[in-house]
Amino acid sequence: MSIKRDLTKRRFWTRFSVQTLSCVGFFAVFAGVTDALLPNVLPPVGTVLAIAVAVVSVSYGIFQAWPRPVQQSYGSPNTEIHLVEGDLFEQEGNVVIGMTTTFDTETPHVIHENSVQAQLLMRVYKNDRTALDEALDTALADREIVKEFTPKDKKPGKQVAYPLGSVVTIMPEIRRLFFCVAYTEMNHRNEAHGTVDGIWRSLNNIWDEARARGNGDPVSIGVIGGGQARISQYLPAQDSIRLIALSYMFASRKEKVASRLNIVVQKNVVESLDMLELQAFLKSLRPS
Structure with a gap:
C-alpha cells in the first residue's frame, strides 16, 4: 500500500513528533541523572553532541512512526487480521x-458484471451459470423462502427470496469454500438495498458458518457496504473495515472462527483510507 499517502496523514506526524520528543527527553533525563551522580563524567554540551542527539531522536521517531503493513495478531483468541x-x-x-x-447470478442485466458474485461466475465457474445456480439451489434446498415474486412483478432473474443474512456454502474448488451471504435485499426491479443492521447480522452469520465449515482456514472478505448495497454514503470503506474487524473479533472471542481474516481492499478504494488509523483500531481490539 502507498507509503507516500500515509506520510501525509496527521496521525503519522503526531506519532513522529511524540516519539522524537520522547527520545530527546530520554537523553535529557539520562544526562541529568548521570551528571548528578557522576559529576564531570559527561563531556560538555557542544555542537557535535547536539547534532548526534538530534539525529538519533529523529531517526527513532521515524522508525516508530513509519507506516507498516496493516495487520494485527491476537493471543486470545489466537488469530490475525490483515x-x-x-x-x-x-x-x-x-x-x-x-x-x-434472491441469490441472482445473471449478468449483466440483473447482477453488475464488476460485482463480486459476477467475478465468482466468470473466474471460478468459467461463466457456467447453470453450474453455479445448481450449486446454490442445492445449498438452499432446505432454506425458508420469505417471498415469491409474481408475474405481475415482472422481475427478471430468480423469483424467490430468502431471509436477509442467509449464508450458504459452495465448494467449486478442492479444499476451498465460498461462503455466499445475502446481505442485501432485492426488489422486483432488481434493485439491491442494504442497511448497517443487515450487514452486521450477515457478518455474524458468516462467522458462524466459517467456524462450522471452514476447518480454521483463513477467510477473505472484501469491503462491503458500497456497490449494490447502496449505503456507502453512511458506511464508507473506512467504517466498513472497522465493522468487519469488530464483528470478527466479537465472534472469535466466543469461539475461534479462523486462523486469519483477510480484509481485501481494491486499489481504487485504498486511496481513501487512513491506514495508520486502521492499524491503531486493529491494535485496540486486543483484549485489555
Whole structure:
C-alpha cells in the first residue's frame, strides 16, 4: 500500500513528533541523572553532541512512526487480521461472496458484471451459470423462502427470496469454500438495498458458518457496504473495515472462527483510507 499517502496523514506526524520528543527527553533525563551522580563524567554540551542527539531522536521517531503493513495478531483468541490490497480471489483460504436475498447470478442485466458474485461466475465457474445456480439451489434446498415474486412483478432473474443474512456454502474448488451471504435485499426491479443492521447480522452469520465449515482456514472478505448495497454514503470503506474487524473479533472471542481474516481492499478504494488509523483500531481490539 502507498507509503507516500500515509506520510501525509496527521496521525503519522503526531506519532513522529511524540516519539522524537520522547527520545530527546530520554537523553535529557539520562544526562541529568548521570551528571548528578557522576559529576564531570559527561563531556560538555557542544555542537557535535547536539547534532548526534538530534539525529538519533529523529531517526527513532521515524522508525516508530513509519507506516507498516496493516495487520494485527491476537493471543486470545489466537488469530490475525490483515488488511490486504489486491484481488479477493487470489487470497489463501476460503472466500466470502456478497449476494442478495434472491441469490441472482445473471449478468449483466440483473447482477453488475464488476460485482463480486459476477467475478465468482466468470473466474471460478468459467461463466457456467447453470453450474453455479445448481450449486446454490442445492445449498438452499432446505432454506425458508420469505417471498415469491409474481408475474405481475415482472422481475427478471430468480423469483424467490430468502431471509436477509442467509449464508450458504459452495465448494467449486478442492479444499476451498465460498461462503455466499445475502446481505442485501432485492426488489422486483432488481434493485439491491442494504442497511448497517443487515450487514452486521450477515457478518455474524458468516462467522458462524466459517467456524462450522471452514476447518480454521483463513477467510477473505472484501469491503462491503458500497456497490449494490447502496449505503456507502453512511458506511464508507473506512467504517466498513472497522465493522468487519469488530464483528470478527466479537465472534472469535466466543469461539475461534479462523486462523486469519483477510480484509481485501481494491486499489481504487485504498486511496481513501487512513491506514495508520486502521492499524491503531486493529491494535485496540486486543483484549485489555
